[in-house]
Amino acid sequence: MALSGLQIYKLLPGSSKNPEVKKHANCKECGFPTCLAFAMKLGQKQAKLSQCPHVEEESKSRLEASAAPPIRLITLSADGHKATAGNETVIFRHEKTFYHQASLFVKVKDNQADAADVAAAVGAYTVDYVGMDLTLDGIAIEDAGGDFAATVKAVKEASSFPIILLTDDPVKAEAGLKAAAGTTPLLSAATPDNWEAMAKLAKQYKAPLTVRAADGDLNALVELAEKVKGAGVEDIVLDPGVRDYSSSLAVFTQLRRLALKKNERKVGYPIIAFAGDDPMLAGQHIAKYGGFVVLDSFSPGTAYPLLVLRANIFTDPQKPIQVQPGIYEINKPQPDAPMMITTNFSITYFSVANELESSGLPGWLLVADAEGMSVLTAWAAGKLDAERIAKGVNTFGIADKLSHRRLILPGHVAVLMGELEEELPDWEIKVGPREAVDLPNYLKTQWG
Amino acid sequence: MPAIQIPTQKWSGKVREVTLGATAADGGTRAKTVTVGGATTLPFLHFDGETPHAPVVAIEIQDRYPEDWSPILLEVWGDAAKDPASWAKAAEEKGADLIYLKFALNDDLSGDYARKIVRQVLDATGLPLIVFGPGQVEQDNDILVSVAEEGEGERLVLGVCEEKNYRTIVAAALAHGHLVDARTAMDVNLGKQLNILISDMGLPLDRIVMDPTTGALGYGMEYGYSVMERLRLAALQGDGMTQLPMLVTPGEETWRAKEARTDEGVPESWGDWTERAINWEVLTTSTLLESGADIVVLRHPESLKRVKGMINALMSH
Ligand code: B12
Ligand code: SF4
Numbered sequence: 001m002a003l004s005g006l007q008i009y010k011l012l013p014g015s016s017k018n019p020e021v022k023k024h025a026n027c028k029e030c031g032f033p034t035c036l037a038f039a040m041k042l043g044q045k046q047a048k049l050s051q052c053p054h055v056e057e058e059s060k061s062r063l064e065a066s067a068a069p070p071i072r073l074i075t076l077s078a079d080g081h082k083a084t085a086g087n088e089t090v091i092f093r094h095e096k097t098f099y100h101q102a103s104l105f106v107k108v109k110d111n112q113a114d115a116a117d118v119a120a121a122v123g124a125y126t127v128d129y130v131g132m133d134l135t136l137d138g139i140a141i142e143d144a145g146g147d148f149a150a151t152v153k154a155v156k157e158a159s160s161f162p163i164i165l166l167t168d169d170p171v172k173a174e175a176g177l178k179a180a181a182g183t184t185p186l187l188s189a190a191t192p193d194n195w196e197a198m199a200k201l202a203k204q205y206k207a208p209l210t211v212r213a214a215d216g217d218l219n220a221l222v223e224l225a226e227k228v229k230g231a232g233v234e235d236i237v238l239d240p241g242v243r244d245y246s247s248s249l250a251v252f253t254q255l256r257r258l259a260l261k262k263n264e265r266k267v268g269y270p271i272i273a274f275a276g277d278d279p280m281l282a283g284q285h286i287a288k289y290g291g292f293v294v295l296d297s298f299s300p301g302t303a304y305p306l307l308v309l310r311a312n313i314f315t316d317p318q319k320p321i322q323v324q325p326g327i328y329e330i331n332k333p334q335p336d337a338p339m340m341i342t343t344n345f346s347i348t349y350f351s352v353a354n355e356l357e358s359s360g361l362p363g364w365l366l367v368a369d370a371e372g373m374s375v376l377t378a379w380a381a382g383k384l385d386a387e388r389i390a391k392g393v394n395t396f397g398i399a400d401k402l403s404h405r406r407l408i409l410p411g412h413v414a415v416l417m418g419e420l421e422e423e424l425p426d427w428e429i430k431v432g433p434r435e436a437v438d439l440p441n442y443l444k445t446q447w448g
Numbered sequence: 449m450p451a452i453q454i455p456t457q458k459w460s461g462k463v464r465e466v467t468l469g470a471t472a473a474d475g476g477t478r479a480k481t482v483t484v485g486g487a488t489t490l491p492f493l494h495f496d497g498e499t500p501h502a503p504v505v506a507i508e509i510q511d512r513y514p515e516d517w518s519p520i521l522l523e524v525w526g527d528a529a530k531d532p533a534s535w536a537k538a539a540e541e542k543g544a545d546l547i548y549l550k551f552a553l554n555d556d557l558s559g560d561y562a563r564k565i566v567r568q569v570l571d572a573t574g575l576p577l578i579v580f581g582p583g584q585v586e587q588d589n590d591i592l593v594s595v596a597e598e599g600e601g602e603r604l605v606l607g608v609c610e611e612k613n614y615r616t617i618v619a620a621a622l623a624h625g626h627l628v629d630a631r632t633a634m635d636v637n638l639g640k641q642l643n644i645l646i647s648d649m650g651l652p653l654d655r656i657v658m659d660p661t662t663g664a665l666g667y668g669m670e671y672g673y674s675v676m677e678r679l680r681l682a683a684l685q686g687d688g689m690t691q692l693p694m695l696v697t698p699g700e701e702t703w704r705a706k707e708a709r710t711d712e713g714v715p716e717s718w719g720d721w722t723e724r725a726i727n728w729e730v731l732t733t734s735t736l737l738e739s740g741a742d743i744v745v746l747r748h749p750e751s752l753k754r755v756k757g758m759i760n761a762l763m764s765h
Contacts, residue, residue: 092681094674127717129666218452245761249738250495257455264452279727280734280758287673287735301719305665305707305727309735312670347667351706358713374668380633437706 003066005043009036011059012052024054070259072269073100074208074235074291076138078183079160083137085237085270085291091256097316102286103137104306105164106298108155111146116154122298123159127307128354130321130346134307136161140188140294141176143167149175156180164188164272164292170197177205186210186292188272189239190228192220199231208235210272216242216251218258222266236269237292243274245281252289279306286310320372321346327396328353333362335403338447340432340439341389342410343370343378351436359440364401368392375410386419393424408432408447457496459684463487463742464691465501466654468546468605468627469576475601475625479574482545484657484742485693490680491738494765502763503737505752506546506578506745507539508699511565514552518709520725521747532565533572540573542749543756547575550700551591553582559594566595570602578605578629578695578745589616596620605629605657605695611642618649629695631659634675636682640689647689657743658692664701664708665732672696673739680740693742698732703747730754737762 009015014025014035025035030051032038041047042063049055049063073087083103090096106122108115119139126135138161141152148167155163156179163185165176173187188210190198195211202209211228213221221240228236238255242248252271258264270291275282277296285293286309295302315321325344330353342352344367356363368388370378378384389409399405405427409416411434420429433442463485470476482504489497513530514522522529528538536547549569551557566579579595581588592606593616607629609617614630621628630646632638639660647653660679662672682690702708707718708725718724729751733744737759746752 092674092677093670094678125717127715218454222452245758246492246494246763246765249492249762250765253493254454254495257457258452262453262455267452280730280754283731283734284738287738299719299723300717301721301723302727304718304724305731308666309669309731312665313673313735315670317670317674351667355706377633435704437709 003043003063005036005040008042008063009039011055011063012039013054013056016056018056021054021056027054029053065265068268070263070265070268072235074186074237074270076103076162076164076184076186076208076292078138078156078162078185081137081161083162083292088256088289089260091253091260093313094317097318098314100291101310101314102290103292104282104303104310105138105140105292105294106136107140107142107166107294107296108151109142109144109146110148110151111144112151115141115151116158118298119155119161120158123161125298125300125303127300127304129308129311130350131323132311134304134311136298136303136307138162138164138292140164140166143169143172143176148172149179152176152179156183162186164294168194170194170201173198173201174205177201177207184208186237186272188212188237190224192224195224195227196231199228199233202228202233202235203231208237209233210237210239212239212241214241216240216247218251218254218267225269226266237272238267238269239272243276245284248273248281249284249288252285256289282306283309287313322372323349323367325367325369325392327398327401328365328367330356330365331360331362333364335401337362337364338408338443339364339366339398339402339404339406340408341366341368341392343368343373343375343384345370345372345374345378348374352439355436355439359443361440361443363443364398366392366396366398366407375412379413379416384413384416386416386423389416389420390423393427406430410434454495457489457493459488459497459686461488461684461686461691463680463683463693464654466627466657466693468578468603468743470601470603470625474603476603477570478576478602480576481603482576488684490677490684491740492762499763501742502759503742503744504545505755505759506548506743507542507544507749507752508548508550508697508745508747509535509539509569511549511551511562512554517747518703518725520708520722521703524749533568536569536573536575539749540575542752544575544752546578546743547573548578548580548697548745550580551582551587553584553587557582557587557591559590562591563594563598566598570599576604577602578607578743580607580629583608585610585613589613592617593620596624596626599626600624603627603655607631607695608659609642609646611638611645614642614646615649618646618651621655622649622651627655627657629659630656630692631661634661634671636675636678636690639675639679640682640687643689643692653688653692656692657695658690659695659697662696662698662701662732662736664698664705665728665735666707667701667705669701669732669735673735676736676740694740695743695745696736696741697745698736699729699745699747699751702729702732726750726754730758734758 189212273290
């Protein structure tokens with residue numbers, strides 16, 4: 001937990017009992033008039049500890065520890081791709097936001113003939129959601145009695161995603177780490193039986209290490225994490241050993257509370273969660289505190305909804321995702337192409353734009369500044385009215401680009417028609433369908 | 449090393465228990481009733497408090513054949529969807545806890561017509577019934593008053609009861625022993641306020657379910673998720689006007705979304721249509737259950753099965 005300015009002051013030279021240190025008190029070398037002023041700035045994160053050359057070693061380590069995030073950020077990497085977890089600060093997303101999207105991994109087994117093909121498909125998968133390219137994050141390789149090192153090598157060649165090595169056998173682990181050379185994989189896992197060997201490997205190969213206890217036993221988990229840390233491994237991931245809905249919700253919640261509410265450093269690490277083949281369980285792990293989430297298989301019809309779920313949960317609740325208001329040209333419109341009104345909420349804009357684009361029909365989209373709200377929300381909040389639409393039409397100069405004076409309103413705001421006719425007397429106002437899916441058909445039949 | 453203490457959270461508040469439907473003993477004709485609410489914890493955190501009643505799943509049926517529904521839904525319900533009574537029966541056979549009957553928007557909706565349909569559905573199934581009008585103030589008022597009379601004593605849930613039209617519907621619920629669905633647009637304070645207005649008319653709080661509305665996955669679901677989490681936190685902290693079970697309609701929202709509705713001109717990366725559509729419905733639903741939903745209304749029987757499985761798994765401890 002972060003220290004207050006006064007707590008910090010107690011650790012600076014101004015409060016020291018050692019005369020050799022105390023003599024520097026208020027020397028101003030940090031750039032602040034007093035030690036206290038510097039402490040206050042440090043508390044507000046507007047200064048760096050290194051600005052004071054006289055802090056005692058012991059104080060320094062306490063101050064550094066307090067500045068560290070309550071849940072350590074762990075980064076796995078390969079050829080330019082990264083998968084991160086940790087560094088969260090709240091239990092509920094509405095309290096601020098969730099920062100690091102849960103990383104989604106797909107599992108292959110080392111006795112699975114098509115492991116490399118699966119890895120290639122996972123690595124190549126990308127899907128567009130409101131203008132963002134969503135992708136999965138990595139491949140987990142499970143030791144199932146096959147050739148572990150060879151599978152790791154094949155997977156590494158087939159995709160450029162980070163890797164999780166799932167084996168309890170230190171010999172295989174080392175072979176896997178060698179095969180994964182040049183990347184930062186997650187070694188999974190250290191157990192009460194193998195932890196010394198695993199910790200040694202993790203240190204030697206600079207890989208983060210999972211610690212796994214049985215059946216949600218948090219004391220056993222902490223004990224193991226402390227041992228591994230004592231052996232010099234700092235990048236730790238927790239696997240509390242639970243796999244079902246009910247216990248994982250309970251245990252992951254407890255770990256999150258311990259780290260954030262109880263300031264319990266010993267569990268201040270991200271969690272690895274295993275969802276098997278159940279998308280709803282994966283969904284729970286995404287919303288409820290999984291850091292690295294491992295799925296048993298890959299299929300676009302499941303990956304797409306899960307990636308959207310993750311994007312939703314990790315959106316900053318204070319800022320709706322928006323597009324820039326203005327005129328958007330879809331499919332190279334000519335002056336006689338239809339002109340349509342929509343809002344600058346990303347989900348709204350892309351629902352309409354994607355529909356038009358895939359239909360191949362050309363059109364002009366006037367994206368009104370509705371402060372990032374959907375059509376009906378904006379209408380209900382008074383951010384999409386006849387005046388605003390008219391203002392958009394006039395300021396964006398759309399008339400100059402058109403050979404006609406007809407515009408199409410979203411069907412949901414048909415009520416604006418009368419007022420808009422008054423605001424824009426030269427224009428013919430048409431009411432489109434309610435849902436964007438029905439827009440292409442409407443244009444084909446009603447726009448002549 | 450000192451042992452880790454499990455960080456439990458004790459709350460002073462409790463969600464109210466609400467019973468839907470009435471058996472003969474209580475003046476109705478239902479074979480069984482459904483009780484929701486009663487929780488003294490955030491969803492499924494059994495180490496913190498009690499969850500005496502599992503969330504329940506309703507299946508949506510409509511008064512007439514919903515031509516505009518996704519072909520996936522029309523195919524799976526087949527001929528049953530052509531008649532509300534057989535549809536209700538089919539939904540009961542598939543394992544629904546409740547039937548949610550929605551009247552589609554239509555010019556020739558009338559009180560008498562609605563009465564007839566509700567009677568058919570009540571006769572066809574022993575499950576408690578939720579009845580929603582098309583969501584237009586005038587038509588809703590018209591038909592729901594007749595529905596309330598027809599279902600006298602059945603403890604139906606009448607919806608939607610919004611700020612614009614709550615008076616008529618609450619009066620009908622009061623007169624004929626029903627419950628109401630109090631819907632507001634994703635806002636904690638608006639939700640509280642409507643509950644106050646309704647209970648000021650004399651309807652006891654254990655005859656209100658709160659409906660904070662939701663969007664589908666990808667279409668605003670996260671707003672509903674956080675509003676429900678905040679409402680449930682307020683309830684547990686002791687705010688009486690938020691201590692009501694919550695009803696949401698993820699089925700309707702999902703099947704409006706393009707991902708579920710159609711497979712025409714969609715990118716290859718969206719994957720298999722049915723797989724994607726069902727996942728869309730179950731993921732919207734499961735996420736809302738994790739944030740506090742007590743009654744979820746679904747459309748596809750496979751989603752019903754999966755969501756029931758998830759609820760059972762989360763209730764075991
Ligand atoms: C998420 C949401 C919110 C979010 C805001 C999200 C955002 N950034 O806009 C929050 C929680 C903040 C919110 C707030 C409010 N909301 Co609100 N909200 C919703 C919700 C659940 C989903 C909206 C959404 O994102 N839809 C998805 C987008 C893509 O839909 P869309 O913009 O309409 O676009 C579709 C079509 O219109 C069409 N389309 C779009 N452009 C065009 C153009 C043309 C030419 C054509 C043909 C078609 C077309 O294509 C899209 C896909 O089909 C709806 C209820 C629902 N389930 O629909 C209520 C809803 C819109 N909200 C409503 C209300 C009243 C409000 C509030 C005023 C109430 C309040 N809580 O205080 C506030 C206003 C905001 C404020 N004062 O700050 C009401 C509006 C009622 C009405 N009919 O007037 C609704 C309908 C809920 C309800 N049933 O009461 N809301
Ligand atoms: S550098 Fe600043 S904080 Fe350090 S001893 Fe001097 S005045 Fe105090």
